[in-house]
Amino acid sequence: MSKRDFLDLIDIPAADLRAILDDALATKRARADKPKGAVDEGAPLADHMLAMIFEKASTRTRFSFEVGMHQLGGSAIVARAGEMQLGRGETVEDTALVLSRYVDAIMIRANDHADVEALAAAASVPVINGLTDRSHPCQILADLMTLEEHGFDLANSHLAWVGDGNNVCTSFIQAATKFGFKLTIGTPARYAPDEEDVEAAQDLQARVHLYDTAEEAVAGADVVIADTFVSMGDADADERLDLLEDYAVTTDLMELAKPTARFLHCLPAHRGEEVDAEVIDGPQSLVFDEAENRVHAQKAILKWCLNKL
Numbered sequence: 080m081s082k083r084d085f086l087d088l089i090d091i092p093a094a095d096l097r098a099i100l101d102d103a104l105a106t107k108r109a110r111a112d113k114p115k116g117a118v119d120e121g122a123p124l125a126d127h128m129l130a131m132i133f134e135k136a137s138t139r140t141r142f143s144f145e146v147g148m149h150q151l152g153g154s155a156i157v158a159r160a161g162e163m164q165l166g167r168g169e170t171v172e173d174t175a176l177v178l179s180r181y182v183d184a185i186m187i188r189a190n191d192h193a194d195v196e197a198l199a200a201a202a203s204v205p206v207i208n209g210l211t212d213r214s215h216p217c218q219i220l221a222d223l224m225t226l227e228e229h230g231f232d233l234a235n236s237h238l239a240w241v242g243d244g245n246n247v248c249t250s251f252i253q254a255a256t257k258f259g260f261k262l263t264i265g266t267p268a269r270y271a272p273d274e275e276d277v278e279a280a281q282d283l284q285a286r287v288h289l290y291d292t293a294e295e296a297v298a299g300a301d302v303v304i305a306d307t308f309v310s311m312g313d314a315d316a317d318e319r320l321d322l323l324e325d326y327a328v329t330t331d332l333m334e335l336a337k338p339t340a341r342f343l344h345c346l347p348a349h350r351g352e353e354v355d356a357e358v359i360d361g362p363q364s365l366v367f368d369e370a371e372n373r374v375h376a377q378k379a380i381l382k383w384c385l386n387k388l
């Protein structure tokens with residue numbers, strides 16, 4: 080069997096993604112009353128080591144992967160790329176070959192998606208994309224897990240993304256091809272998601288629709304999703320804040336979704352910018368379940384990568 084990298088949802092069979100979500104939901108339930116450091120029944124990744132490389136800041140990804148590895152019975156080593164020889168010009172390929180001798184899997188958060196692909200191509204162990212300029216697949220599995228946990232049937236749900244058609248949005252577009260939900264996206268033309276990704280998803284019969292306004296995208300939605308207007312690495316902050324102002328998830332915008340609609344945001348959030356405090360801190364918001372589920376979803380991703388699922 081070829082090694083299992085977790086780089087983009089589009090490359091992973093829908094049945095495998097389903098198995099990851101099922102395992103995440105079941106394992107979360109099974110350890111509900113245990114302390115956070117307790118190792119799961121059977122220590123599925125006992126004796127396994129994960130290396131984590133960060134070229135960008137992180138709170139959730141960094142902590143959730145390390146806690147997750149511990150709960151699976153394994154261990155993790157974390158390094159900022161700037162502290163590694165990678166930051167002094169050692170190649171991605173040599174880094175991959177060396178780390179493959181030390182650890183059983185590598186998680187990387189990188190500026191350039193191509194570097195993650197190069198790392199995966201050179202490594203003999205599985206590589207997990209912990210966010211790049213292009214995508215954030217781990218996040219979306221935690222998000223979908225959160226929705227299922229709150230009673231949503233994904234194939235019959237309407238998710239609305241508003242704001243910047245960014246890396247997180249791209250992973251939602253890819254997920255729509257695997258889980259069958261309807262995805263409406265409201266962005267200014269300048270910050271629309273990559274046309275190729277949208278067309279590729281539509282070619283796979285995904286129900287992905289683009290709109291110019293937040294109002295059109297959110298109308299009748301079951302779930303409204305926002306993310307920061309300025310992602311890590313974006314150089315045009317002023318222009319973004321200006322153009323994206325009308326795409327904020329306000330209490331008025333939420334009124335256009337179903338009365339039962341829930342709100343997701345991968346965090347970190349900027350209250351008063353992309354979302355009103357009343358929405359993100361209100362009863363429709365699922366953001367802290369969503370953040371917690373990063374641990375549970377990633378444990379299942381790690382098990383899948385290491386052929387334990």
Ligand code: CP
Pocket residue numbers: 136137138139140141210218345346347
């Ligand atoms: N949502 C997310 O990936 O958060 P961090 O940047 O804190 O890891």
Ligand code: NVA
Pocket residue numbers: 210245246247306307309310311345346347
């Ligand atoms: N789109 C954001 C997500 C942060 C988790 C970024 O890339 O900065």
